[in-house]
Amino acid sequence: MAVKVGIPRALLFYLYYPMWQAFFNEIGVQVIPSGRTTKSILDDGIREALADVCVPIKLYYGHVTDLKGKVDYLFIPRVVCLNGKTVYCPKFLGLPDMIRYSVDNLPPIIDVRMDSRQGRFSLLKAYIEIGKYFGAGKITSIKAYLKALGVHYRFNRLLRKGFSPLEAMEILKNPRTAKAGSATTKVNLKFAVLGYPYAIYDSFISVNILERLRQLGVRVMTAENIHPALLSLQRNCDLPKRLFWTLSDVALKAAHLLFKRGRIDGILHITAFACGPDSLLNKLIELKAKQYRNVPFMTLMIDEHTGEAGIATRLEAFVDMVRRRKEAESCRK
Numbered sequence: 001m002a003v004k005v006g007i008p009r010a011l012l013f014y015l016y017y018p019m020w021q022a023f024f025n026e027i028g029v030q031v032i033p034s035g036r037t038t039k040s041i042l043d044d045g046i047r048e049a050l051a052d053v054c055v056p057i058k059l060y061y062g063h064v065t066d067l068k069g070k071v072d073y074l075f076i077p078r079v080v081c082l083n084g085k086t087v088y089c090p091k092f093l094g095l096p097d098m099i100r101y102s103v104d105n106l107p108p109i110i111d112v113r114m115d116s117r118q119g120r121f122s123l124l125k126a127y128i129e130i131g132k133y134f135g136a137g138k139i140t141s142i143k144a145y146l147k148a149l150g151v152h153y154r155f156n157r158l159l160r161k162g163f164s165p166l167e168a169m170e171i172l173k174n175p176r177t178a179k180a181g182s183a184t185t186k187v188n189l190k191f192a193v194l195g196y197p198y199a200i201y202d203s204f205i206s207v208n209i210l211e212r213l214r215q216l217g218v219r220v221m222t223a224e225n226i227h228p229a230l231l232s233l234q235r236n237c238d239l240p241k242r243l244f245w246t247l248s249d250v251a252l253k254a255a256h257l258l259f260k261r262g263r264i265d266g267i268l269h270i271t272a273f274a275c276g277p278d279s280l281l282n283k284l285i286e287l288k289a290k291q292y293r294n295v296p297f298m299t300l301m302i303d304e305h306t307g308e309a310g311i312a313t314r315l316e317a318f319v320d321m322v323r324r325r326k327e328a329e330s331c332r333k
């Protein structure tokens with residue numbers, strides 16, 4: 001029977017799961033993701049995690065708990081830097097230790113450090129290190145890594161086409177399901193939803209915001225749908241230096257690009273309660289929004305107590321306001 005590795009359905013799951021799964025499968029290891037977020041997974045996370053961490057980290061704890069007893073290993077890499085420039089938030093760096101020392105009776109944790117600033121082949125070396133846990137030789141791990149990179153490339157191409165990470169994962173599994181969006185209502189507005197992928201795409205914690213917008217007749221785009229080359233043109237976003245944190249940097253660059261182009265009807269920023277980097281990021285996006293008042297902007301904060309009714313009311317009011325404004329503008333023309 002194949003060894004089973006558990007991957008929590010949280011944090012970088014939404015950006016790297018297909019790649020990680022391909023790598024493990026290629027070296028003969030079965031991958032088990034945790035289940036979709038439910039109230040009980042969130043409650044488990046709240047119980048296990050420190051009280052003052054952000055909700056995405058609490059959720060991660062919940063997903064780790066969900067995998068307890070079902071897998072032989074847990075994959076919780078110490079992700080520091082994957083692009084040679086920016087680093088992940090400090091919570092990512094300490095994640096394996098936080099989990100190891102606060103959740104009891106866990107299987108061994110694969111906590112390989114991934115830091116592409118350590119040299120050209122540092123990520124490849126990290127994957128060779130992972131392979132060693134399962135007795136995979138260097139050549140086998142290199143081949144598996146190259147295959148995983150190919151899957152990652154295809155996954156990212158699907159994201160650029162407008163699919164969400166979960167849709168893209170489904171298409172990779174079964175290419176016949178390639179059908180963009182699930183809107184049933186007439187679409188006449190286009191919004192950008194910015195924020196951390198794990199906050200936006202976890203439909204439980206985001207109160208299903210993407211689907212709600214689609215049902216309100218709004219086509220949604222996110223930073224993951226924008227080509228990285230376009231984002232990198234934004235350089236430091238009028239700041240003396242770039243933001244340190246990878247995902248904050250991407251969200252800020254996407255906000256700059258979208259405000260400047262003005263080809264969208266509204267921008268929503270989803271921010272997580274108790275997120276350190278967000279306290280700065282949200283302010284920077286707000287300042288940009290004041291500069292480009294022609295693009296309506298709203299911030300929505302999520303936490304473990306986020307109620308569906310509150311979010312739904314605010315979303316409907318925002319969409320309604322943007323729609324009326326657009327209609328008034330087209331009447332004036």
Ligand code: SF4
Pocket residue numbers: 054055056057089090091092196272274275276277278
């Ligand atoms: S960036 Fe914010 S939301 Fe994400 S893990 Fe760090 S503190 Fe939490």
